[in-house]
């Protein structure tokens with residue numbers, strides 16, 4: 001992608017897929033423990049990381065998300081035994097597709113965060129926001145379909 | 159979208175006799191309890207409210223043109239379906255896109271004008287390509303298919319590699335477009351003309367700028383779209399589109415070339431877009447005839463009566479698709495072949511997917527290969 005001028009006040013919008021049994025409780029625990037993380041993330045809860053088809057991540061990017069984080073349990077903790085492993089395999093496919101399309105790799109990330117690792121969740125979100133901020137707005141957003149544009153604005157309301 | 163009566167009239171739909179021959183010949187209707195091309199047509203003409211037309215069945219039609227061939231009123235049924243889908247609109251469709259819609263997403267992302275794809279990494283040192291020249295190889299979505307369908311055992315890029323090797327063998331160094339887009343075939347047939355146009359324009363401009371005179375494709379869908387659908391939007395094309403099988407047939411004929419290799423027993427699957435849509439039945443067969451030691455037998459249904467591989471545009475893949483594929487694979491088995499040759503990357507993916515069924519795989523014991531992949535083994 002061509003270099004764009006990155007304004008420092010750019011607030012990226014990051015979609016986070018978090019599994020019901022580990023990463024979502026981790027995000028919750030971060031709140032309970034009053035750890036702050038940037039408000040740039042929109043968390044979508046899935047039952048398992050294995051549910052997150054690469055298509056969902058591409059769809060998020062297509063609809064203007066500036067970054068997407070896929071998170072779930074560690075392999076041995078996954079409540080659906082092979083879900084997280086499956087997710088790791090799927091993620092490799094996703095990475096290749098994203099690369100073929102010429103979208104920056106830094107816009108997507110996969111992390112395994114257990115329910116107890118809420119500081120890790122906070123740290124990952126911090127890192128991700130910084131990284132995506134450096135990359136700038138999602139270049140696809142400009143050429144979105146008209147309907148999508150309104151959705152993006154809806155998403156922007158904080 | 160408004161319904162365009164003039165366009166509907168052009169398809170002849172109003173002269174339907176309600177004879178039901180379409181339903182009788184349709185591979186989907188054979189296995190589906192609800193799908194009936196005849197009823198889709200009648201219902202659509204009697205009640206043009208989108209809600210009455212938009213059922214999932216509308217997106218189950220394979221646009222395979224089997225009914226076009228048989229209809230006594232000469233109705234262009236697939237064209238009619240294409241218009242209906244456009245009318246109902248992609249946003250109201252009730253069909254589901256397989257693989258979570260990832261293929262559609264990829265194509266939609268490709269409509270972004272300033273996208274810089276990295277799609278040529280597969281071209282290794284042993285291939286010869288040129289930045290300009292008479293020939294251009296239009297690769298299509300093969301690099302993407304290769305990533306997505308590796309897990310079912312297809313290597314779609316093998317088709318691209320084989321095609322390049324074949325071109326190189328005949329001393330042709332084709333151009334490749336570094337930022338080629340999806341040809342838009344699936345958008346066109348699923349009724350999303352807006353996105354189709356975006357992709358088509360981008361491709362047309364790029365090819366025009368390349369100055370190529372011949373565009374070679376290894377995918378019948380790209381072939382049909384470039385050859386017959388692009389001219390509808392851009393007028394006469396300043397280049398000629400050829401499927402690799404046509405190119406090969408010509409070259410082998412001219413040079414009286416016979417390629418030597420191991421004997422194989424094969425049969426051929428006519429891809430709908432290549433066969434019924436464009437009438438290219440003979441070139442692939444001519445190519446096969448030039449391969450020595452190869453035994454070729456036709457399946458029970460071939461040429462005009464060939465049966466589709468079961469899915470188009472990645473829409474509504476279901477049990478019915480699997481049944482169609484199983485029928486087709488059994489037909490192939492019955493010819494005594496050990497290799498089913500297709501000339502379409504999607505046919506290959508779909509049959510390979512059907513072969514994931516272990517029982518069926520044991521029963522038919524076939525390998526599915528693209529025409530180019532087979533030819534390359536003879537080019538030593």
Ligand code: SF4
Pocket residue numbers: 173174175176177178179180181195196199225228229230231232233235
């Ligand atoms: S075969 Fe033709 S005339 Fe007969 S029902 Fe079908 S569309 Fe109508």
Ligand code: SF4
Pocket residue numbers: 180183184185186187195218219220221222223224225226235236
């Ligand atoms: S085009 Fe093929 S799938 Fe569609 S109605 Fe006709 S025969 Fe059936």
Ligand code: FES
Pocket residue numbers: 019020021022023047048049050071072073077078079080083084
């Ligand atoms: S349940 Fe958390 S990743 Fe499977």
